Structures are given as C-alpha cells and as structure tokens.
Amino acid sequence: MSFEVRPAGSPPDAPLKLRLTFGEMPVEMAVPFASYDGSLSSSWLQEETLYVDVLPGKVSLPRRYSFRYVKLEVLDTSPKYRVSFFNLKCMTVTSADRANVIPFDHVDPLLRDIDRISVRTLEDCTQDVFEDGPKRDRRLWLGDLRLQALANYATFRNDALVKRCLYLFAGVSDERGRVSANLFIAPELIADDTYLFDYSLFFTVTLYDYYEATGERDTLQELWPTARRQVELALEQLDDSGIVRDEETWWSFIDWHESLNKQAPSHAVLIYALKRAIRLAEAVECDSIGELERCLADARRTALDLLWDAKQGFFVSGEGRQVSWAAQIWMALAEVLPSEENRTLMRRLLSTKPDIAPTTPYMYHHLAEALLVVGLKDEAVDLVKQYWGGMLKNGADTFWELYDPGNPDFSPYGSPLINSYCHAWSCTPTYLIRRYGL
Amino acid sequence: MSFEVRPAGSPPDAPLKLRLTFGEMPVEMAVPFASYDGSLSSSWLQEETLYVDVLPGKVSLPRRYSFRYVKLEVLDTSPKYRVSFFNLKCMTVTSADRANVIPFDHVDPLLRDIDRISVRTLEDCTQDVFEDGPKRDRRLWLGDLRLQALANYATFRNDALVKRCLYLFAGVSDERGRVSANLFIAPELIADDTYLFDYSLFFTVTLYDYYEATGERDTLQELWPTARRQVELALEQLDDSGIVRDEETWWSFIDWHESLNKQAPSHAVLIYALKRAIRLAEAVECDSIGELERCLADARRTALDLLWDAKQGFFVSGEGRQVSWAAQIWMALAEVLPSEENRTLMRRLLSTKPDIAPTTPYMYHHLAEALLVVGLKDEAVDLVKQYWGGMLKNGADTFWELYDPGNPDFSPYGSPLINSYCHAWSCTPTYLIRRYGL
The missing domain is CATH 1.50.10.10 (Glycosyltransferase)
Structure with missing residues (x-):
C-alpha cells in the first residue's frame, strides 16, 4: 500500500505520526488491538505506526497485509498544520493466474x-x-x-x-x-x-x-x-x-x-x-x-x-x-x-x-x-x-x-x-x- | 542504526514485534512517551514500532535519530521462540569536518x-x-x-x-x-x-x-x-x-x-x-x-x-x-x-x-x-x-x-x-x- 500525504495550514513544523490498522473484518477496526490477549502472538495483528518527516511525501508501506478495511489515524501533527491523503494505492499479489x-x-x-x-x-x-x-x-x-x-x-x-x-x-x-x-x-x-x-x-x-x-x-x-x-x-x-x-x-x-x-x-x-x-x-x-x-x-x-x-x-x-x-x-x-x-x-x-x-x-x-x-x-x-x-x-x-x-x-x-x-x-x-x- | 536479529528456540512462527526508543537523556528511557502531554508535537519523541517478518533478519531503521541511549523492547515473539541481537551499528552524519x-x-x-x-x-x-x-x-x-x-x-x-x-x-x-x-x-x-x-x-x-x-x-x-x-x-x-x-x-x-x-x-x-x-x-x-x-x-x-x-x-x-x-x-x-x-x-x-x-x-x-x-x-x-x-x-x-x-x-x-x-x-x-x- 502506498499513499501521498500533503500538509494543510502552516508549513509542517514537526513530523507526522500515523497509525494504520488493517483488517479483514470490521472487528479489527472496532476493537483496539491493545486489548488483545489471545494465545497467538499479537504480532499477527496488522498495524503500523510510522512517521513522515518530510511533507508533502509519499508513504510506501514495507510489508504485505491482508485487508478489506484500513483505518488511518493521525496520532500527531502539530498545532500548526493538518494533513490530507491522496492517491492511496494497493497492489495485490498472488501467483495464481x-x-x-x-x-x-x-x-x-x-x-x-x-x-x-x-x-x-x-x-x-x-x-x-x-x-x-x-x-x-x-x-x-x-x-x-x-x-x-x-x-x-x-x-x-x-x-x-x-x-x-x-x-x-x-x-x-x-x-x-x-x-x-x-x-x-x-x-x-x-x-x-x-x-x-x-x-x-x-x-x-x-x-x-x-x-x-x-x-x-x-x-x-x-x-x-x-x-x-x-x-x-x-x-x-x-x-x-x-x-x-x-x-x-x-x-x-x-x-x-x-x-x-x-x-x-x-x-x-x-x-x-x-x-x-x-x-x-x-x-x-x-x-x-x-x-x-x-x-x-x-x-x-x-x-x-x-x-x-x-x-x-x-x-x-x-x-x-x-x-x-x-x-x-x-x-x-x-x-x-x-x-x-x-x-x-x-x-x-x-x-x-x-x-x-x-x-x-x-x-x-x-x-x-x-x-x-x-x-x-x-x-x-x-x-x-x-x-x-x-x-x-x-x-x-x-x-x-x-x-x-x-x-x-x-x-x-x-x-x-x-x-x-x-x-x-x-x-x-x-x-x-x-x-x-x- | 541497523542490527541483526536471530531467533532462538523453535523456528519463528509469528513476526517479531519490536519497539525502539531513542533518547538523548535518561529521562527518555525512564518516562513512557505515552505520558507526554507537552505543547510541542509528540511526533518528536523518538520511537519506532516495527515488525520483522523473516528471521534471522537485518533491521535498518529508516530515519535519523539523535541519541545516547536506546531501549530495545521485544513486544511479542510467540511462545515458541525468543530473539537475540547482533552487530548493532550506528552511522553518524554531519557535514562538519x-x-x-x-x-x-x-x-x-x-x-x-x-x-x-x-x-x-x-x-x-x-x-x-x-x-x-x-x-x-x-x-x-x-x-x-x-x-x-x-x-x-x-x-x-x-x-x-x-x-x-x-x-x-x-x-x-x-x-x-x-x-x-x-x-x-x-x-x-x-x-x-x-x-x-x-x-x-x-x-x-x-x-x-x-x-x-x-x-x-x-x-x-x-x-x-x-x-x-x-x-x-x-x-x-x-x-x-x-x-x-x-x-x-x-x-x-x-x-x-x-x-x-x-x-x-x-x-x-x-x-x-x-x-x-x-x-x-x-x-x-x-x-x-x-x-x-x-x-x-x-x-x-x-x-x-x-x-x-x-x-x-x-x-x-x-x-x-x-x-x-x-x-x-x-x-x-x-x-x-x-x-x-x-x-x-x-x-x-x-x-x-x-x-x-x-x-x-x-x-x-x-x-x-x-x-x-x-x-x-x-x-x-x-x-x-x-x-x-x-x-x-x-x-x-x-x-x-x-x-x-x-x-x-x-x-x-x-x-x-x-x-x-x-x-x-x-x-x-x-x-x-x-x-x-x-
């Protein structure tokens, strides 16, 4: 998955902190992963917390995810700017033809x-x-x-x-x-x-x-x-x-x-x-x-x-x-x-x-x-x-x-x-x- | 910063979830960033949460950090394996000679x-x-x-x-x-x-x-x-x-x-x-x-x-x-x-x-x-x-x-x-x- 982030307001004077949550089902969007206490590793829960230092910028997520839903949370910008997202793209992979x-x-x-x-x-x-x-x-x-x-x-x-x-x-x-x-x-x-x-x-x-x-x-x-x-x-x-x-x-x-x-x-x-x-x-x-x-x-x-x-x-x-x-x-x-x-x-x-x-x-x-x-x-x-x-x-x-x-x-x-x-x-x-x- | 991660125990059957916290001062190691409520953006606090899908593997952190201390927390592996870290390297950058x-x-x-x-x-x-x-x-x-x-x-x-x-x-x-x-x-x-x-x-x-x-x-x-x-x-x-x-x-x-x-x-x-x-x-x-x-x-x-x-x-x-x-x-x-x-x-x-x-x-x-x-x-x-x-x-x-x-x-x-x-x-x-x- 990749997307562009553009700032709005004053020039971005601090990094953008984002959290992305990927889910195959609505429950993964609704229930905070922090509450998970199952027997399998929590590392399977599909989540990324990342920083964008230079805005506007392009974010290319490094891993493969399986999802129908994605939640994008802006965890912090600064009081001086907000962000908007563009050109979100997903590349699907399979070896089946x-x-x-x-x-x-x-x-x-x-x-x-x-x-x-x-x-x-x-x-x-x-x-x-x-x-x-x-x-x-x-x-x-x-x-x-x-x-x-x-x-x-x-x-x-x-x-x-x-x-x-x-x-x-x-x-x-x-x-x-x-x-x-x-x-x-x-x-x-x-x-x-x-x-x-x-x-x-x-x-x-x-x-x-x-x-x-x-x-x-x-x-x-x-x-x-x-x-x-x-x-x-x-x-x-x-x-x-x-x-x-x-x-x-x-x-x-x-x-x-x-x-x-x-x-x-x-x-x-x-x-x-x-x-x-x-x-x-x-x-x-x-x-x-x-x-x-x-x-x-x-x-x-x-x-x-x-x-x-x-x-x-x-x-x-x-x-x-x-x-x-x-x-x-x-x-x-x-x-x-x-x-x-x-x-x-x-x-x-x-x-x-x-x-x-x-x-x-x-x-x-x-x-x-x-x-x-x-x-x-x-x-x-x-x-x-x-x-x-x-x-x-x-x-x-x-x-x-x-x-x-x-x-x-x-x-x-x-x-x-x-x-x-x-x-x-x-x-x-x-x-x-x-x-x-x- | 880069380092190698090697698994110990059974083959790693889930991704490794890691948190790295970088600090110039001991206070940044001791006080959880989640407690921060200052007036500047929390995005300046130097922290990365990341996943390693393939082990053994090399992690190369994507950003520049300023630190004398680094805290490495293994947030999750699986009940079947643990990890150890090797060859941690830091490259310092300056244009001063x-x-x-x-x-x-x-x-x-x-x-x-x-x-x-x-x-x-x-x-x-x-x-x-x-x-x-x-x-x-x-x-x-x-x-x-x-x-x-x-x-x-x-x-x-x-x-x-x-x-x-x-x-x-x-x-x-x-x-x-x-x-x-x-x-x-x-x-x-x-x-x-x-x-x-x-x-x-x-x-x-x-x-x-x-x-x-x-x-x-x-x-x-x-x-x-x-x-x-x-x-x-x-x-x-x-x-x-x-x-x-x-x-x-x-x-x-x-x-x-x-x-x-x-x-x-x-x-x-x-x-x-x-x-x-x-x-x-x-x-x-x-x-x-x-x-x-x-x-x-x-x-x-x-x-x-x-x-x-x-x-x-x-x-x-x-x-x-x-x-x-x-x-x-x-x-x-x-x-x-x-x-x-x-x-x-x-x-x-x-x-x-x-x-x-x-x-x-x-x-x-x-x-x-x-x-x-x-x-x-x-x-x-x-x-x-x-x-x-x-x-x-x-x-x-x-x-x-x-x-x-x-x-x-x-x-x-x-x-x-x-x-x-x-x-x-x-x-x-x-x-x-x-x-x-x-």
Missing part, C-alpha cells in the same frame, strides 16, 4: 457465488507457496496444501506450485524420514518442529491426488519413497491391538475441538492414506504392495472389531469411547463400512447429531465430501449452501478460517481478532461443486 | 572540556544546513544560525555552509522583503510563516559577522539589499516616540521567559543591528549611510530618554517598566551607554539580580558576551564555567537547549521529554573561549 481459471457457471446463484468466493480465497492464498492464509500464518501447512491442491485442479491448474510444495516438504523430512506439518520458506527452507499424524499422511494423499490430476510419473517416482515412508511411520504408531495409539499431546490435528478424541479419526485417516498408497505403489510397481495390502486389511479389521459400536451404530474413539462427528466422517471417507452401511452411518450422523461436532470449515469440508462419497448429494448441497452460504450472508468475500454459525466469536486462540478471514482450508466448495457436479 | 577544526588547548581542564563539548554540539548540528538541534526541530533558525556561524569561524571554518544558509534565507523573503525566523528545506525550500523582530535583524548581523570572518565581498554585495531591508522593516516598527512598538503577540524572541517584556531588549537589538548595518553600508559604499546613522542616533537617544531609569540604574521595558536581565544584556551588547557606565550596568546587574532572569543557554550566551564586551572577563569566565560546566557535571556530552540550574526539569514546552539535549544555540562557549581568549 485468474486468466487460467477453468470457466464455470451454475444455475443456482448461491452456488455460483460460493464457487466465486472459493476461487478468490484460493487466489489470495496462492503465493510463493500455497499459504494457509495471507494474514496468518502465511505458511505452507500440509493439511491446507492437500485441500488447496484439490481446489486448484478444478480452477487455476497451477499444478507446478503443487509440485513445488511437495518437493519442499520432501526436501526437509527429518532423520527418520518424517514429513513436518508445515514449512518455513524464508530466509531459508526449514521444517517446523511440529509433526502431526494426519498431516504427515497427507503427504502421501496429496501426492496421490497430484498424480491423479496430472499423470506426471517423474514426480511420482521421485517422491514415492517419502510418501511410502509416511505410511510406514504411521504404522509404527499402532498399539498391540492394531489401533493407532492415543496420546495426550497434540499429536494429530483432525479439527479444532477442545474435547475431540483423535484416535478413531486418525485411524480412519491411516486407512484412507493406505488405500491411496497402494494405488501409488501399483503405479510405480513397488514390491511393497502386498505388505501395504495386508496392513490395510488389518487396519480395517481392527477398526471394525474395536472401534465400531454396533449398538450405537457409530465408531467410538479413545478410552472414553467418544462418539464424534469427526470419527464418523473420516471412517466414511475411508470407506471402512460397505457402501450401503456407510450411507446409513452418515444419515444416522445427520439425524443423531452427536455433541462433538465440527468446528472449522476444514472439518465441514470433510463432512461435505463424506456425504458425497456415500451418495448423499442433496444433503451435501444443503450443507455447502448453509455453511459457506452462511459466511457469505455474513459479508464474507473470502472464506474464513473459522465459522461456527451458533457462535460467531468462536476462536480457538482466545480472540476473533486473530482469526484469519481468508483461509485456504475453506476454499474447497469450488472443488466440491465442480468435481462432484453439485 | 573534524579534520578542519582549528587545534586548541587550554590550561584549565574545565574550559578545555567545555570547548570540546561545544565543538561536538556544533558538529552534530551541522547537517545540510546549520540545524538548531538534531533531535528537534532539525531546522534552520536565524537565531541559532548567527551563533553557530560565530562558533564555526573559531572551529570548523565551514564558511561555505554559513553562506549557503544566508542565501537560503534571502532567497525566500516575503513580498515585503522580510526574512523569516526559520526555513524548511525539504522537500523544497519554504519560509516558515513565523517572523520575529530580533531574528529578522540577525540576518543583517550574521551577514556582518560573515563579512568580518571571510572578507568575501561578492556575497556581501549580493545580500546587502536583503540585510538593509531588515533594518528598514524594523525601523517601521517604531512608535511615535521612536521606541520599538510593544505587542501582545510572539513578535520578538529574546528568551524563553513567560513574563519577559520584549520591548527594551528588542530596541537594543535594533541598535546593535543598526551599528553593523552602517559598517556594511560603508563596505558596499551604499548611499544610505547617512540615513542609517541618523536612525542609530535617534534610536540611541530614545533608549536613553525613555527606557533608561537613572534612579534604578537599569533599562526598563514595556508599560510595566519591567527590569529584566535581557534588557540590560542587550543594551550592554548594543553599547548604548558609554563604556564605563556600560560596565557599571553589568556589575549592577550581577549584584542586583532582577527577577526576570535568563532561562536558556541562548540568553546566557548573551550575558557572557555582554560581560566580555564591557571588560568583565573574570565574571564571564566564572559564568561559562558555572553554567556550561553545570551541564557537564550533570553528564552532558553535548550542550542542551535548556538548562536552569535551579530547576532541572524546566521546559518551555511543558515536558523535559521534548527538550533538545544537543542544541546549536548552546555551542557558543568555544567561540567565547577562543575569540576572547578566556
């Missing part, structure tokens, strides 16, 4: 709008890498990358960027070959010291999706060892009974829900990834196919033997045998039950509505896709229109990191000020609409 | 130190123009210029800069030919809309001093019309009785003293300037010599007839017939009384100590020079050692804009935070010591 977007229209104006906003959300998150959000964290997370890549195949076809991101992850796996949950790109590439069970497996899944979308064998050949390694490492996490070991730590993401037990959904993610790993192993003619198939059969069997509660008709998770939406959704996506039972599971989920519900667009995406996988297309359309359409009705022109229709101030970080209101993992309706023909 | 300083030593170590600190004060104020102070206002004021030029002739001999400043003032006189009290240099030269009776006359005085120091006739010839014009305009300010007209406004500077009446000292400045104008008129062989001499005789006569209170033995000023130090000092400098009586006047001033005393180093300079003009050298040496030596004992390594030994917090602006602690008009001891052989 709108000219490449696959043309799309829809008879339903709401779905057309939701598609359009999904595309814009993806566009704003497409930078040097696929970022999670342009306001926060501006980072390459595997969970976001997987969904951005899916939306990208249906829209911008910036497939080279997906490939770049996959190579970046593979390039900095740890000494055990484990892929980090996210990467830092500048000033040099380093893996974060955060490792998540589900995110590491999504390397394998994202490579599978990439190969499906592009048929590009060289990348597959080169990255297959890393993809296979994530599955091997995940299998090491199985306990004696053959179920993914539950932990007290933040070991698997799944969703931002404080009480969510991660065991069953993580076990389902393993099955989901194993299925795709087997197809990749077939493509590269790897001799591990047989072993992977045995592991898949075992994982599926233990899920049914130990996690399936036939009486309730739900999968249960952890010592407390928790019934969560996340567990049912991931088991449905992993297609653990036969087709008809899988559809019944999702119908039961929608009607029973267990307490441990989705909290993020990320989880809602998986719910929508699970409905489509089991053939409940009308329910999926309703969900997309209600959930993403709800953000739209609330003024969104990009989709948000967090949206709880019943609790508009929801933030897992203690303050809606710090939420990201343009977030990669919320861009998937364009993928759902176009891929599944909603 | 220390290699040119006329070598000087003194048997008295205190006078040697006072001379040294005067030279450094001048050095720091010598930039694109002679600034009043590097912290505040960074501006070319005629009252400061006159004293800087005198100190310069005894030290750096950067005479070209004096000439530049004289031309700048002459170049932007107003439609009546009046020279402004100060100039703005960037982005383009403009005169401030502040005009002061004494400061405008100092254009004439400064040109006289320049010609005395350099003998350079071309500049004198070119600038004489402007110098003469200031005297003519000052003479228009005389009332029917022939005394400079007193006003309620801020029409003449003289000193920062709230109750000081400016009439008598301003009348003395007129006499002082007239005497120098006559010598310049002689040098350029101007036909106005006779007229100027008549005016001088008139001004001197009215001073003695109307402002001299023989009973008190002091000059009085304004309707209230105020007896101030400033009136006696300027009358002594203007040598209105015969030599012996002039010396008696200054002796009487030192012993009687009227209430309306000097408040600034600027006024103390004129007191010291008045003592030297009347031949009270010992008293002048004592004054310089007590007053400027007092700042030195209080830790000064440049001389201050304001120093009241009895009131260390004195500020005409309502807060010592905003005072300038390296200020041109305080650099004159080097001139007094060297020129008068103290």
